[in-house]
Amino acid sequence: MPDLLGGLPARADLLLRAAARRSGDHSALVLDGDTVTYARLDAAVDRCAALLRERFGAGRAVVAIGADLHPDVVIAYHGVLRSGNLALPVVPLLREQQLQYVLEKSGARAALVGAQLYERLRRIQGGLPGLELVAVLGENSDENPVDDRQVPRFADLLDAAGSGVPEHRAAPDEPAALHFTSGTTGMPKAVVLSHRNVTVNAVQTARAHSLDRTSVTLVHFPSYHPMHMNSALAAAATQVLVPGPDPVEAIDLARAHTASHVYMLPARLAQLAAHPRLSELRLPGARMIASGGSALAPALADTLSKHFGLPVVQGYGLAETSPLTHFDRPGDHRPGSVGTPVEGTEHRVVSLDDGAVLPPGENGEIQLRGPQVMQGYLDGEHGQPVNADGWLATGDVGRIDSDGRLHLTDRIKDVFKCDNWLVSPTEIEVALAEDPTVADSVVIDRPHPVSGAVAHALLVLTDPGSPEEAERIIGRLNARLPYYKHVHSHEVVARLPRTPNGKIPRRELRASFHARLDGGSPMVILINEFILTSAPEEFEKVFEASSVYMRTQPGFIDHTLVRSLTNPNVYTNIARWEDAAAHIQVVQSDGFQEHIRELTSVAKATPQLHTVVSHVECG
Known part of the structure; x- marks a missing residue:
């Protein structure tokens, strides 16, 4: 472990302190023209730690943090760690029921949130008696108003707080943070991450991305993810924050700040690729564009890579792995792959039938082992997916090629077998998305008396008035797929439902379809x-x-x-x-x-x- 950390402390609460001591006058964060140095950021974190220590001691109280991109998020997250308590990042887009679930399950005693999330929080606050402190992060504006003058503002609390706090000497393997899973295969689960988990993954990510003190990372996400925040802090790099949704504005700012690394969501990269101003845009100082959050279509990555003359790459990770485990490194990347394991990480693929380790090229469940693997789930009822040898069962299906690169296929609960061939609905959906007459699609399995199961597709057409086109779409698709991936039946629908995070509820659609096939009600x-x-x-x-x-x-x-x-x-x-x-x-x-x-x-x-x-x- 000392070699992997390269001299950095194994405690997450000292990660920012180490950067401030090395590079105090260096720019840490840039937002709307305001620059925060590492020394200034470190001092603000001290005040936050003093505030929370006074309220909660150092007893591992859970403090939820959720807001748009803003320096306050960094101050709150690291202030919680430095105070001896547990940081819980939450997505600021959560609706009331989801937010209540997360705060209840975690036992949160404080919530430091943005103005929009605060408006939802106060509607459910009466049902959260354990919540002792609520404060609003970031700037209050016309777009994010807070009408209640009695609500504490984080900035005011910091101004009133002391400037120092006695160091809480946490052991590297003590809990530091909680992180909820996405909940795509069930209710979200709270993952417990240790100080070592957080710090090691910050270093792993910084090295995989080739970050150092000269790097300028442009973060164009709706909200902060600790991976991007902490990897930049580990390298003492500069982060330029772009909270607005316009990808062209982000590229303009990346050029203005000579950003070396640009981080974006796949949906925003898709908007960028289709934007009428794309031909005007340049990134002369950049070394890579990195996509995160969900899969990026290879064709889209190729379009942007050719335009900017840069690698457009992606990685892979889970809440259970702090999160990053793989990255498709610039200069050695391959479209469609999520790359090789980050430093200190092992991967393997095992059979879905008997758990035997599979050779390169064969699809099975992805398993991971490394120092970033979680301590476990907060709620013991979920069981522990880490075996005695330290291998984490991810629930994802994929294959490892002969060069050691990982290729994702699907979730275990979504794949099916046709004539003993493993079929990924997502792979068929990706192929359908390449047809310009398909606006949206979802593929589910249909029971078959001979093959076991075959593919059934629900299609949304770009021209709803041409349902006969669906037959031609399926014909073109099947002509270029192996027989076991052929779509045997289809339906044309007006739209496909999606969850609040944009995912198609495949399990519910599958259950309704199977109920109809059985002669029952899809009710x-x-x-x-x-x-x-x-x-x-x-x-x-x-x-x-x-x-x-x-x-x-x-x-x-x-x-x-x-x-x-x-x-x-x-x-x-x-x-x-x-x-x-x-x-x-x-x-x-x-x-x-x-x-x-x-x-x-x-x-x-x-x-x-x-x-x-x-x-x-x-x-």
Whole structure:
């Protein structure tokens, strides 16, 4: 481990301190023309640590941090670590129910959040009695107003705080941070990361990205991810923050600041590639553009790489691995791959059938081992996916090529077998996306009496008035795929539902489709348990207003609200929907979210979506 850290401390709370001692006058953060040096940043972190130590001691209190890109996020995160407590980054786009779930599950005692997230938080704060401190990060503006003058502002709290705090000498393997998984295969799980996990991965990332003190990284994400924050701090590099959504503005700023590294989301890179100003844009000082968050289409990467004359690369990681494990290094990159393991990391692929290690080129479950692998999950009910030899089972399917590069295929729960060939729906969807007449698609498995399963596609066409085009699309697709990936049936739909983070709910769509194939109903049932935080009369009044709204929505069938006989503060609602797509479309509507905000002000809800196995109508 000392060789991997290269002289840096194994404690995450000392990561910024080490950079400030080496490069105090060097620019650490740049936002809207304001520059924060490492010395200034370190002093602000000291004040934050003093504030939190006074409130919570050094007893590992969980402090949630969620805001747009802003220096306050860095100050809050490292202030929490330095105070001897646990940092919990949260996505500032979380809706009320998701936010309540994360804060409850983690046992958060404080929330340092941006103005927009604060507006959602205060609607559910009555149901979070363990939350002792709430403060607003960042600048208050017309776009992000906070009307409540009684709400503490982080900047004001820092001004009133002391300038120093006694050092909390945490051991490198003590917990430092929590991180929730994305929840794509179930409810999000809280991952426990140690000081060593955080610091080691910061160094691994900095080395994989070739960051040093001369580097200027431009971060164009909606919010901070600790990976980008901490890798730059480990290298004492300069970070230019671009919170706005316009990718062209980001490229202009990258050129103005002579950025060496540009970090963007795939969706913003897609906007950039299609932008009418692309031909004018240049990045003369850049060494790479890195994509993160989800898979980047190889064709898109190729377009931008040719235009800018730069490698457009991506990596791979998980909340459980702090997160980075692989990176497709500039100068040695291959489109479609997420690269080789970062320093100190091992990978292997094992059979989905018997767990045997597979040779290069064969698809199986990806397993990882290294010093960045988590300590475990906060909630023991999820089990521990790390075996006795330290191998983490990722739940992802992929293959390792002969050069040791990792190629991602899909999630284990989404792949299926056709004639014993492993088929990835995502690979077929990527092929469909290359057809200009396909606006969107999702592929699921369809049971087959001989082959076991075959592919079925739901298609959204660019020209909805030409449904006969779907047959031609499938014909063109199948002509260039091996037989076991052929699409055997398809449907044309007006749109595909997506979750708040932009993912297609494949499991729900698959369940509805299979129910129809079995001659049953694709109906789904939503079961909500409500634990009251107000008087029953108030809850019933708010719930009835919500019910009136839901009864007018497409796909809603009916609902039944019951009150527990053993605990009068517990209600259960059972609602029936025609199918999962109808339910998902409605719950993402602004009208539904408004009713959810009202409900969360009077009760805590725990929703569960179920597929119907059997149903008896009572006459």
